[in-house]
Amino acid sequence: MAKTPKIALIGNPNAGKSSLFNSLTGLNQKTGNFPGVTMEKLTGVWELEPKRSVEILDLPGIYSIYPKSIDEELVINILGDPKHPDFPDMAIVVADASNLKRNLLLFSQVRDLGIPTVLALNMIDVAENEGYVINSIKLARELSVEVAEVNAKKGIGLNGLKLAVIKTLTNRFASNDALPLPISEELIQDIQAEFGEAEPYRSLLWLMEHDRMKMFSQQQRELLDSIQAKHQFSGKKYQSEETVKRYEQITEVVDRCVINLNRQWDAVPVKTWTDRLDKFFLHPVGGYLFFLAILFVMFQAVFTWATYPMDAIDGAVASLNDWLKGVLPDSALTGLLTDGLIAGIGGVLIFIPQIAFLFLFISMLEETGYMSRVMFIMDKLMRRFGLNGKSVVPLISGVACAVPAIMSTRSIGSWKDRLITILVTPLMSCSARLPIYTVLIALVVPEKNTLFGLFNLQGVALFGLYLLGFFMALVSAWVMKVILKAKERSYFIMELPTYKSPRFKHVALTIWNSVNAFVFEAGKIIVAISIVLWVLASYGPGEEIAKAETRIRQENPTLTGLGLENKISAEKLENSYAGHFGKFIEPAIRPLGYDWKIGIALITSFAAREVFVGTMSTIYSMGGEVDNENATIKNRMRAEINPATGKPMYDAALGFSLLIFYAFAMQCMSTLATTYRETKSWKYPLIQFSYMTALAYLCAFAVYQLLS
Amino acid sequence: MANLADLKIGEKGEIVGFTDELLSLKLLEMGCLPGTEVVLTHLAPFGDPIAIRVSGSYTLSMRREEAETMLIKRT
Numbered sequence: 001m002a003k004t005p006k007i008a009l010i011g012n013p014n015a016g017k018s019s020l021f022n023s024l025t026g027l028n029q030k031t032g033n034f035p036g037v038t039m040e041k042l043t044g045v046w047e048l049e050p051k052r053s054v055e056i057l058d059l060p061g062i063y064s065i066y067p068k069s070i071d072e073e074l075v076i077n078i079l080g081d082p083k084h085p086d087f088p089d090m091a092i093v094v095a096d097a098s099n100l101k102r103n104l105l106l107f108s109q110v111r112d113l114g115i116p117t118v119l120a121l122n123m124i125d126v127a128e129n130e131g132y133v134i135n136s137i138k139l140a141r142e143l144s145v146e147v148a149e150v151n152a153k154k155g156i157g158l159n160g161l162k163l164a165v166i167k168t169l170t171n172r173f174a175s176n177d178a179l180p181l182p183i184s185e186e187l188i189q190d191i192q193a194e195f196g197e198a199e200p201y202r203s204l205l206w207l208m209e210h211d212r213m214k215m216f217s218q219q220q221r222e223l224l225d226s227i228q229a230k231h232q233f234s235g236k237k238y239q240s241e242e243t244v245k246r247y248e249q250i251t252e253v254v255d256r257c258v259i260n261l262n263r264q265w266d267a268v269p270v271k272t273w274t275d276r277l278d279k280f281f282l283h284p285v286g287g288y289l290f291f292l293a294i295l296f297v298m299f300q301a302v303f304t305w306a307t308y309p310m311d312a313i314d315g316a317v318a319s320l321n322d323w324l325k326g327v328l329p330d331s332a333l334t335g336l337l338t339d340g341l342i343a344g345i346g347g348v349l350i351f352i353p354q355i356a357f358l359f360l361f362i363s364m365l366e367e368t369g370y371m372s373r374v375m376f377i378m379d380k381l382m383r384r385f386g387l388n389g390k391s392v393v394p395l396i397s398g399v400a401c402a403v404p405a406i407m408s409t410r411s412i413g414s415w416k417d418r419l420i421t422i423l424v425t426p427l428m429s430c431s432a433r434l435p436i437y438t439v440l441i442a443l444v445v446p447e448k449n450t451l452f453g454l455f456n457l458q459g460v461a462l463f464g465l466y467l468l469g470f471f472m473a474l475v476s477a478w479v480m481k482v483i484l485k486a487k488e489r490s491y492f493i494m495e496l497p498t499y500k501s502p503r504f505k506h507v508a509l510t511i512w513n514s515v516n517a518f519v520f521e522a523g524k525i526i527v528a529i530s531i532v533l534w535v536l537a538s539y540g541p542g543e544e545i546a547k548a549e550t551r552i553r554q555e556n557p558t559l560t561g562l563g564l565e566n567k568i569s570a571e572k573l574e575n576s577y578a579g580h581f582g583k584f585i586e587p588a589i590r591p592l593g594y595d596w597k598i599g600i601a602l603i604t605s606f607a608a609r610e611v612f613v614g615t616m617s618t619i620y621s622m623g624g625e626v627d628n629e630n631a632t633i634k635n636r637m638r639a640e641i642n643p644a645t646g647k648p649m650y651d652a653a654l655g656f657s658l659l660i661f662y663a664f665a666m667q668c669m670s671t672l673a674t675t676y677r678e679t680k681s682w683k684y685p686l687i688q689f690s691y692m693t694a695l696a697y698l699c700a701f702a703v704y705q706l707l708s
Numbered sequence: 709m710a711n712l713a714d715l716k717i718g719e720k721g722e723i724v725g726f727t728d729e730l731l732s733l734k735l736l737e738m739g740c741l742p743g744t745e746v747v748l749t750h751l752a753p754f755g756d757p758i759a760i761r762v763s764g765s766y767t768l769s770m771r772r773e774e775a776e777t778m779l780i781k782r783t
Contacts, residue, residue, distance in 0.1 A: 064737040099765045102739040236729055243736040274767075275749075284753040376769050380756045383771075389757070491774055493734050496750075496759055496767040 005054045005169055006086065007046075008078070010110055011094035012103050013061030014369070014497040016122040020094050020152035021058045022506050041086075042513070048162050054169075057086060063102070065109040066209065066239060069413040073212050079113055080205050081215040082198075090116040090168055092161070094152065097134055098127040100258065104143075104250045105243070111145065112178050114199035118164045119147045126498070131261040139257040153503055179204065180242045187231045194223055208235035274369075274498040281373045291374055294365070295396070299466075301357045302400060302431065309353040317346030332538070340534030341527065347610055348523040351401060354431040355518050356511050358400035362393065363510040367502035372494060379492055385474045386481025387424075388417040389492060395421070395473065398428030399466070402671040404514055406678055414490035420480045422678055423688050426671050427473040429466045429663060432610040436662050437465055439613055443637055444655030469663055476691065533604050533611060537578040544575035578603060592661065592697070593654040593704040602661075609667040653707035657700040665696035710782055712760065712775035715748040721780035722746075728777040735778065738768055745783065 011017040025044025042058040059078065060071040067073040078086045091110050095103035111117045121136055140147035146164035150157035179200045191203040198206075210216050210224045228235070281287050321338045328334040365371045371393060379389030387395075390412045397405035405425045412418040429437070445461045539545065548571040556567060573579050582599035589599055601615040616637065640649040666672070672685040679685075715721055723744045726732035739762050740746070749767060750759035756772040 066733070066737070068734060102766070105737065105739075236733060239733055240729070240736055243733070244741060247736075247739070247741050278750060278767075282750045282752065282759075287753070372769075376750075376757055376759065377752050379771065380752060380754050489730065491731060491734065491771070492757055493731070493738060493768065493770045493774060495738070496769050498766075 005089040006057060007054050007165065008057045008059055008086075008088035008091045008115075009094065010059055010075070010079075010091050010106065011061060012063055012096060012099075012106060014495065015061070015094045015096040015103055016152035017061055017094045018058065019503060019506060020092075020120060020122065020150065021056060022503075022509055023152055023155040023158060025056055048166055054165070057088060062106065064106055064243070065113070065205065067212055069411060070418070071410040076205065076209055076212065077214055079110065079115060080202060080209070080213055083215065088115065090118065090165070092118045092120050092165070094120045094122055096126075097121045097124045098130055098132070100127070100132075100134070101247065101250050101254055104254070105246055107143075108180070108246050108250065109201075111143075112180065112199070112201040113205070114202060116168050117145055118161070118168050119143065119145055120152075120161055121147060121149050122152045124149055125151065133259040133261065135257045135259075139253070142253045142257060153500075180245050181238065183233075183238070184231060187227070187233060190227050190230070191224070194227070195220075204238075207233065208239065272498070277499050278373070278496075281370065282377060287373070287377045291377065294361075294370075298358070298361045298396075299399070301361065302354050306353040306357050310350055313349050313352070314346070317342060317349065321346075335538060336531065336534060339538075340531045343534075344527040344531060345523070347608070348519060348527065350610075351431055352515055352519070354400050355404070356515055358397060359404075359511045359514045360507065362397060363507045364502050367500065367507060369497040369499045372496050375494065376496065385477040386417070386420050386484075387474075387477050388412055388414065388421070388490060389494075391417065391421040394425050395428055395470070398425040398430060398473075400431050401518065402426040402428070402430055402668065403674045404518060406671065406674045409678070414486070416481075416484055416486040417490045419679065419684065420477050420484065422675055423480060423684065423691075424473040424477045426666060426668065426688065426692065427469050427476060427664065429469040430668075432608065432668070433465075433662055435610065436612045437462055437659065439616070439637075440655050440659050440662075443650045444652050444659075465659060465663055468660075472664060472695070476695070533578070536581075537573055537576050537600075537604070537615075540572075540576040541580065545572050548572045548575055573600070591704070592700045593657050593708065595649075598658070605662075605667050608669060609662060609665075612662070651708070653704050656707060657704035660703050661696045661700035663696075664692055664699055666692035709779050712746065712748075712778040712780050713758065713772050715746075715760075715780070715782075717748055717751060720745060720747045720783045722783050723778060724781050725779045726777055727779065731774055731777050739763065739765070740768070740778065746780065 009017055009021055021042070021044065024046040044056045044058070045053050046056050047053045059075050062072045062075050065076055065079070067076055078084050078088070079091075081087060093103075093107040093110055095107060097103075107117065107119055119139075121134065121139075124134060127134060136147045136149055146168050148157060148161040148164040150161055183200075183204065187207075188200050188203050191207055192198065195203065195206060206213065206216075207224055207228055210221050216224070227233075281290060321342055324338050324342070325334065328337070362371075365374070374392050375389035378392045382389055382391050391409075394405040394409045397408055402425050405428070406422050409418050409421045409425075412421060441458050441461050445458045447456070447458055549568050552564070552568045552571050556564065578600050579596075581603050582596040585599045585603070586594075586596040589602065594602070601612050604615045605612040637650050638648065641647070642649040642651075666689045672689060675685040675688055676682060709724070710721065711727075712721065723740055723742050723746060725742060726735065744763045746763070747761040748758060749761050750769075752758070752769075757769050758772060758775055759767050759769040760775075762768050
């Protein structure tokens with residue numbers, strides 16, 4: 001059986017590449033990782049004819065083959081290296097017909113790499129509305145490739161594209177010897193003598209971009225450097241002349257193939273919808289107000305609407321656990337399965353609704369083109385703090401989960417801006433902090449008081465915590481901006497795409513893919529940590545744990561049922577490894593007002609903060625499900641007496657100190673792992689962990705000392 | 709010589725050159741070639757970044773300091 005041909009989908013951002021990908025592959029998609037990099041790889045199967053399928057690889061949107069950011073680097077690493085496992089058999093370049101010249105630049109570069117290419121002309125309707133009529137048959141002849149007219153959004157023209165692809169796959173034409181600009185033959189020969197025969201343009205790309213290409217070893221890079229020096233070849237100069245030259249050639253072709261009706265009629269350009277909408281969205285006052293309104297609705301969705309499915313998931317996991325505990329023999333293995341594994345999986349699943357809602361909003365905002373307007377109006381503000389207009393998306397996503405948020409920083413071109421964004425994003429209050437905030441606020445903030453009779457004081461406190469996180473992220477970013485050295489200049493040259501109505505199938509697929517990635521990427525780590533935690537909390541040094549049950553029974557001969565079980569499990573926890581750790585760190589957390597019990601919760605939540613509430617409920621002798629009995633865990637914590645003062649343990653000082661600690665502390669292994677993957681160095685997760693923990697400790701200390 | 713940042717909303721100019729090699733590479737790729745007509749269409753709050761229409765075909769945004777590297781001739 002012949003190998004399934006691979007087709008790479010290439011195109012400018014906003015040219016309709018993703019729409020076409022979804023139209024071609026539908027639900028036959030899968031996400032994976034590219035070897036060596038952690039970039040999400042989206043592939044799908046497209047059936048050309050019965051029993052003849054091709055694999056479609058969706059590559060990040062780029063304007064030219066010369067990369068300007070991390071996600072763009074991927075494209076040249078694949079297209080430049082014929083030995084790369086994802087090197088395609090052919091490419092489909094998706095071009096926005098309403099902006100043909102700029103889109104053809106990339107096309108001509110891909111074609112010159114010697115990759116058989118089909119040109120898919122998208123958005124012809126838009127071009128025609130603007131008065132451009134494209135003769136695609138003539139264009140195909142001029143460019144000597146197959147050209148297919150498609151409407152990627154509506155899925156029209158896919159049969160024509162199929163034909164073009166089949167033709168191109170069958171008549172594999174000879175490699176391309178074209179070079180955009182003449183260059184000394186010896187230079188190409190020198191490269192080919194060392195690195196083998198290749199299309200001249202590919203050899204030239206190796207010379208110009210070898211620092212960004214993973215196919216070369218350090219030695220080979222030095223060799224390429226010396227070839228460059230020998231011929232006194234300036235890559236930047238060539239690149240700039242190449243671009244100008246390509247545009248000249250493209251302009252000639254386009255002039256022959258496109259009729260501009262506007263020019264013939266000397267018409268005044270019509271005011272488009274985009275112009276009208278931008279008047280409002282980019283308005284100095286209205287623009288910000290609208291953005292705030294969007295944020296408000298998004299928060300409503302993530303924190304109010306998402307609670308219903310979350311409660312359902314929580315309940316389902318709990319009843320599954322109860323049922324399993326009922327039918328399975330009472331053994332350590334059952335405990336590991338229910339309290340360790342299933343509770344851990346439940347801890348992952350519970351975040352799905354919030355992540356889904358968040359990505360619903362984010363992908364809608366991106367699909368419509370509004371997100372680039374947000375970056376546009378926010379850039380100046382963000383820049384003061386060492387961030388970038390593009391940092392807005394990760395910071396907003398951070399409210400759901402820092403893991404996808406950090407992954408979304410890849411589009412930020414400047415390394416320094418990107419690094420700062422990665423480092424401060426976890427300060428945004430993520431959804432895992434929400435249950436902790438809820439319990440603690442309920443303890444220390446009175447419910448009935450209202451501010452001017454308008455707001456619920458607890459709601460105000462919650463909102464305040466989110467603002468505090470955002471504020472701290474800005475402050476930390478500013479400090480890092482002062483400390484960190486810039487490797488390269490930050491820039492903000494960005495297209496403002498036309499507004500489009502969102503394609504709901506695409507939005508749904510984005511949500512599906514993000515949830516998938518979260519469940520399998522972050523999920524693995526969270527589950528592993530939960531199991532470790534379970535072991536630490538279930539076993540202890542010596543015989544104390546084993547003796548706990550008999551001791552409690554002897555001490556409380558009258559106690560039976562749930563009360564007894566709770567007392568026993570609390571005693572066991574105190575004597576477990578986790579309990580010993582809690583007592584060990586008690587001196588360090590005393591100044592913040594915490595005792596060893598809170599110490600256990602702190603330790604367990606260093607892996608993942610969402611275990612806080614669960615740990616607290618175990619420590620305060622609570623059995624069963626926490627969320628269903630929130631009132632009781634609150635009451636238990638409220639009844640706890642501080643042995644030193646004889647007053648309630650959870651007073652305002654301790655409560656706010658804990659809230660502040662959880663708001664700022666780095667308590668998420670998944671985030672640290674993501675930071676490591678994205679920065680490819682242990683240095684940055686270490687910095688992230690240290691500065692956030694120090695910040696949490698100092699602020700919690702200050703709050704406790706001020707209030708007590 | 710005027711640069712792009714000197715334009716007011718609605719004013720047109722023709723690109724004549726660049727003062728920064730690295731930025732010029734990016735701008736060239738985006739279709740900002742010498743001879744291309746640009747119109748300043750939007751200013752973000754506080755006047756930075758700015759947005760221009762490039763040869764009537766699409767809108768490009770950039771920071772004021774980046775716009776200063778693009779030399780233009782008012783038309």
